[in-house]
Amino acid sequence: MEEPIYETPAPEPETVEPASPGWGRFFLDVLETLLLSAALFLAINALSARVRVDGFSMVPTLQNGEFVLVNRLAYRFDVPHRGDIVVFHFPLDPASQDLIKRVIGLPGDNISVSGGIVHVNGQPLSEPYIAAAPLYTGDWLVPPDELFVLGDNRNDSSDSHAWGMLPMKEIVGKAIFIYWPFPDWKMIDHYDFTKAAQ
Numbered sequence: 001m002e003e004p005i006y007e008t009p010a011p012e013p014e015t016v017e018p019a020s021p022g023w024g025r026f027f028l029d030v031l032e033t034l035l036l037s038a039a040l041f042l043a044i045n046a047l048s049a050r051v052r053v054d055g056f057s058m059v060p061t062l063q064n065g066e067f068v069l070v071n072r073l074a075y076r077f078d079v080p081h082r083g084d085i086v087v088f089h090f091p092l093d094p095a096s097q098d099l100i101k102r103v104i105g106l107p108g109d110n111i112s113v114s115g116g117i118v119h120v121n122g123q124p125l126s127e128p129y130i131a132a133a134p135l136y137t138g139d140w141l142v143p144p145d146e147l148f149v150l151g152d153n154r155n156d157s158s159d160s161h162a163w164g165m166l167p168m169k170e171i172v173g174k175a176i177f178i179y180w181p182f183p184d185w186k187m188i189d190h191y192d193f194t195k196a197a198q
Contacts, residue, residue: 051087057151058100059131067180074174083191089170092163101159105148111140129191130154136161
């Protein structure tokens with residue numbers, strides 16, 4: 001007669017209670033988050049700047065109170081071009097004031113304004129972006145490492161026609177995007193100059 005075979009019951013699985021996170025882990029997570037946030041903040045500030053348009057010197061292109069994103073690296077590997085809109089430290093007060101204007105003349109250019117038209121090296125500019133034709137006249141030669149800049153609101157702008165040339169070393173970067181107010185979101189158009197039809 002065969003002996004009965006008794007199966008031994010399977011052992012109950014061991015249950016492990018999850019360890020409650022301690023204060024040490026919580027503070028470590030907070031510290032990691034703060035360090036990552038600080039690193040991102042520094043990286044973004046190294047690559048870009050955010051400026052508020054204060055005044056009407058760039059109307060109609062930029063309006064008073066708009067916030068603009070500026071590419072700080074735009075001229076690290078390139079040079080400014082005629083038509084670029086740039087943010088810079090005001091040469092007469094670089095420590096406390098930044099301005100935004102459009103590049104009109106490059107080093108070596110002859111700039112003249114007469115009869116309401118801006119000429120670069122004798123060629124009249126077609127400027128559909130300005131508020132009104134300039135009422136002033138003048139002639140300027142742009143020295144090396146400097147730029148001639150004007151506001152798009154020619155008759156209500158403190159710019160190179162009033163205070164002289166902009167040293168390139170004072171440039172903060174190239175204005176690229178209006179990000180506030182929300183309805184005004186758009187890329188900033190950097191006009192490619194063409195000769196005015198004569």
